[in-house]
Structures are given as C-alpha cells and as structure tokens.
Amino acid sequence: MTATADAPTQTRQFRLPDLGEGLTESEIVSWRVGVGDTVQLNQVIGEVETAKAVVELPSPFTGRVTALLAEPGQVVAVGAPIAEFEVAAGASAKREPNLVGYGAMPEAAGRPARKARSWATAAPAAMHAATEPAAVNAATEPAAVHATTVPAAEPATAPPAERPRSTPPVRKLAKDLGVDLAVVHGSGPKGLVTRDDVLAEVGTPPSPEAGDRETRIPVQGVRKQTAAAMVASAFTAPHASEFLTVDVTPTMELLAKLKASKAFADVRLTPMTLAAKAVLVALRRHPSLNARWDEKAQEIVQYHYVNLGFAAATPRGLLVPNVKDAEVLGLRELAAAIAGVVDAAREGRIAPSDLTGGTITITNIGVFGVDAGTPILNPGEAAILAMGQVRRMPWEYRGDIALREVLTLSLSFDHRIVDGEQASRFLADVGAILGDPGMVMTMV
Known part of the structure; x- marks a missing residue:
C-alpha cells in the first residue's frame, strides 16, 4: 500500500542483490520505472546483465520511486544502492520481504569477497557456433534486500560513495x-x-589516437566469462580430436518424413535434433564420455544422467544452455526442450541454472557453412561433438558414385577421462545411427 499525502513516510534503499554463481557485479541494462512512479511489491523495475544472463529486478517495496542511483550501462558492485523508494513509515518487518531465492548480501555497499568456484560451473565454452533453436523463464537466484531507513522528516543520509566508474x-x-x-x-x-x-x-x-582505423571493445559479461573459461579448459584438459564423415542421406529423408507427419506438426525438428538423439543412444553404450575430472580428488566422476548442452551464438556472446535429464525424453519432447533453451538463451531470458550443470555438449558449426573443426571442451565436461554442414556431394553408394547428403562429425574429448578407443567407438556409433537410423534398434 502506498503512502498517502498526510501519512508519515520513510526512505528505503534497494541495494544490488547477490544474483548467485559467485558474481560480484552486474551492469544496469535498463530501468522500467522513473523517478516519481508508484510501484507495487515484486513489480519488475529494471534489468541487469550478469556474466550469465539478463535478469529482471523485482521491486522489494510498495511505494514511490524517489531516486535511481545507477544509469544504464553502469557496472555496479553487489551491495551498492541502486534505487530509493518512499514508503509508509512504520512498516512492519512482514512488509519488508526477502525475495525468494535471494542470497545474503553485505551491509556495506563495497565490493564483496568473491566466492570460490570451480571451472565446472563457469560460463560456457565450446566453439563459437550457433545451434538450432529455444523458452525458459528468466528465473535466477536473486538476493535479499537490505534497506536503510531514513525518517521523512530528517534529511536523507547520503548513499555510500561508489567506486569510480571504469571497466x-x-x-x-x-x-x-x-x-x-x-x-x-x-x-x-x-x-x-x-x-x-x-x-x-x-x-x-x-x-595514440587510432581514429577510424580501429575500435576497442571492452570485454565483459558473457564474453569475458567465456574467454576465461576457454583458457582454463584449453590449458587444464588435454584435448584430443577425431573426425568422421558420414553419408546421412537416410537421416535427412527421415527428417523430411517426420516434419510431414501429424505427430510432429507443431514441433521444430532439425538435423541437430536427430544428432542429439543419436548422441543420447550412443552414450548408453559409452558412458565414459558423460563424465568429468575431479582434480582435487584425482577421480573420474561418471554421470548417471545426461544434461545435454547446445552451444548457441547470441547477441551477448557464446552461451551453452543445457537440457536437463535429456536421456529420458522422447524425440518430440527433446525437440521442444532444445528449442526452448536455445531460444531463451538468444533472447536473453535464460535462467542461470540452465547454463550450468551440463555433462556433454553439441555445437553446430554447419550453420556457418563449415565442414569440421576442433571444438574446445565446455569446462567440467569430457566431450563435445561438432556438427558440420550437410553437403550434397558425390559419394560411393552401393558400388557406384551418387550424389548423397554428407556430414562431418568432429569430436573433442578429455584424454584424462576418455581413451582413444572409447572415443572412437562412441563417434562410430553416432555416425552409424545418422547413416542408418534403423541401427538404433541394435543399440537399445
């Protein structure tokens, strides 16, 4: 309930919440309210960008906005005041909500200590490539609201000094x-x-001034996190790569049939969808590729579930959302899940939880007209499969030369976890399924 003209009021400050994942600062993207606007509890008042995603900020109060203390484009430390509200005086503690999921936040507006984190939960890596499709809510791990109370009759206490603006x-x-x-x-x-x-x-x-001959682009947010993750992955996991070129004409014919069927009329099916299903089938026979290396314990941790990641090129940089428990999904459900997370990532509304916890990744470099490459492992994963462009080209077929649909698969793997034989058999199984989808009957 907002304060009336005759009712006593007090000023409350809203400090930038701790959005989780060890993040210590965020960039103000936009404000959806202005000074003088009346807002309700949990009404979205703005957006901030972290190294993970663009996150909506709900109002912690019902009242009137009296000040916006940070501008769009400004990088703000967690705990720093970003807005002030005029609310009814004497509000009970029950009217000062903790936003669900928000973690604790320092009372001071200074920069908090960075939380320890492993590269297994760092921002995504993989080749700079796009994939097919995605729709997940921008749910995040928000933060508790710490407010300072100033009686309306007294001059408002000046907010703590912010650090100088810089990148x-x-x-x-x-x-x-x-x-x-x-x-x-x-x-x-x-x-x-x-x-x-x-x-x-x-x-x-x-x-020296470079004029129009060069442009310097600050590296921050997703791009900064991706760069750090790539360096860590490349220099901590011994990468090895293998390639396999396959006649996927039967898979492309199956794809056309499925798209024409009523059962898949409202589902977005792509070559990536069928490749993802082939990977899930092959992992049942070769689970060593669905694992991670525990450096501290010097152990291999093998997963009994598959959180299948998909590298997606977005306006904010490379993101790798993943479909949780993908191994239990049917083809229709898998297609919808892939479309959901990839679309959400590209539109900037992906939840941070959907960007972590992946166990193996697929990246589609074929959308750029590329045939093959050596993808870098997503940190904390044992393997990543790159799909090249499906090309129509001359190919040996039944003892003759014919025009066929041909695809090259590129597999990179962590040689600490996966031996060459295991990787080769896995890649051969994926290729066998894409070369003849009926082979699935012999593998399940």
Whole structure:
C-alpha cells in the first residue's frame, strides 16, 4: 500500500542483490520505472546483465520511486544502492520481504569477497557456433534486500560513495600499476576512467589516437566469462580430436518424413535434433564420455544422467544452455526442450541454472557453412561433438558414385577421462545411427 499525502513516510534503499554463481557485479541494462512512479511489491523495475544472463529486478517495496542511483550501462558492485523508494513509515518487518531465492548480501555497499568456484560451473565454452533453436523463464537466484531507513522528516543520509566508474580491464590495469582510481579524473563518457587516464597517472604516454582505423571493445559479461573459461579448459584438459564423415542421406529423408507427419506438426525438428538423439543412444553404450575430472580428488566422476548442452551464438556472446535429464525424453519432447533453451538463451531470458550443470555438449558449426573443426571442451565436461554442414556431394553408394547428403562429425574429448578407443567407438556409433537410423534398434 502506498503512502498517502498526510501519512508519515520513510526512505528505503534497494541495494544490488547477490544474483548467485559467485558474481560480484552486474551492469544496469535498463530501468522500467522513473523517478516519481508508484510501484507495487515484486513489480519488475529494471534489468541487469550478469556474466550469465539478463535478469529482471523485482521491486522489494510498495511505494514511490524517489531516486535511481545507477544509469544504464553502469557496472555496479553487489551491495551498492541502486534505487530509493518512499514508503509508509512504520512498516512492519512482514512488509519488508526477502525475495525468494535471494542470497545474503553485505551491509556495506563495497565490493564483496568473491566466492570460490570451480571451472565446472563457469560460463560456457565450446566453439563459437550457433545451434538450432529455444523458452525458459528468466528465473535466477536473486538476493535479499537490505534497506536503510531514513525518517521523512530528517534529511536523507547520503548513499555510500561508489567506486569510480571504469571497466574491469581498466580496474585490473590500475591495480597492477598501483593507481588509486579514486584520485583519477575520468575523461570518458560521464566520467568513465579510461586506460589512458590510468597510464597518464603514472606518467606513461597515452596510446595514440587510432581514429577510424580501429575500435576497442571492452570485454565483459558473457564474453569475458567465456574467454576465461576457454583458457582454463584449453590449458587444464588435454584435448584430443577425431573426425568422421558420414553419408546421412537416410537421416535427412527421415527428417523430411517426420516434419510431414501429424505427430510432429507443431514441433521444430532439425538435423541437430536427430544428432542429439543419436548422441543420447550412443552414450548408453559409452558412458565414459558423460563424465568429468575431479582434480582435487584425482577421480573420474561418471554421470548417471545426461544434461545435454547446445552451444548457441547470441547477441551477448557464446552461451551453452543445457537440457536437463535429456536421456529420458522422447524425440518430440527433446525437440521442444532444445528449442526452448536455445531460444531463451538468444533472447536473453535464460535462467542461470540452465547454463550450468551440463555433462556433454553439441555445437553446430554447419550453420556457418563449415565442414569440421576442433571444438574446445565446455569446462567440467569430457566431450563435445561438432556438427558440420550437410553437403550434397558425390559419394560411393552401393558400388557406384551418387550424389548423397554428407556430414562431418568432429569430436573433442578429455584424454584424462576418455581413451582413444572409447572415443572412437562412441563417434562410430553416432555416425552409424545418422547413416542408418534403423541401427538404433541394435543399440537399445
């Protein structure tokens, strides 16, 4: 209930919630309200972007917005105040809700200590490739609301000073050079501290103006997380790769029949769908590829379920959403699930939980007209399969040369977990199914 003109009021601050996954800062994407607007409890008031996804922020109060303390494009530390509300004075604790799923947050607005995390739950990796399809709610692991109360009759306490505006690379440079950003004058837009500002503080000549000949793009959010995950994966897991070229004409014919059938009339079926089903069948015979390496325990952890990931190129960078317990889904359900998570990732509404916990990944580089490649493992997984372009080309068929639909499969695997024989047999099984879908009858 909002305060009336005659009722006493108080000011409440909304601090940036801890969105989980060890994240310590987020970028304000947009505000859906303005100063003076009246909002209800849990009404969406804005969006923030983390290294995982774009997340909606619900209002922790019913009242009137009196200040928005961060601008779109600004990177804000977890715990820093981002908005103020005027609410009825004397509200009981029951009217100051903890948003469901939100974790604890520091009272101070300073940067919290980073949580320990493993690369098994880091942001996705894999080749820069798109896949087919996806629809998952932007549910996240939000955060408890910490509010400071200021009686309306007294002057509002000034919010804690925020750190100077800068990008993560610039903050790292300043730390390496021993520069206190608080004393640096920012020459960038709206006082943003730039790389040249930091270099000038230590007497290093700024970089020459490049004019229109080059553009510097700050690496942050998903792209920053992906880059870090790729480096970690490439230098911690001994990658090995194998390739298999297959005549998939029977699979393409089956795909056409399924699309024409009433049973699949409202389902998005693609070559990726059938390849995913082939992978799930092959994993039953070769479970060693559905595993991870536990570095601390020096053990192989083999999964008894399959959270099948799909590398998706999105406007925010590479994401790898995964379909949970994919091994129990029928073809129709699998197709819908793939379409759901990939579409959600591309539209920026994927839940962080759908970007973690994957056990094996498929990436479709064929959509770019590419035949083969050596994909990098998604951290914490033992294998990744890349699908190339399905090409119509001359092929040996029944003792003669004919035009056939041909596909190259590329498999990368962690050689600590998977031996060459295991990987080869798995890849051969996937190829056998795609070359003749009826082979599934001999494998289940």
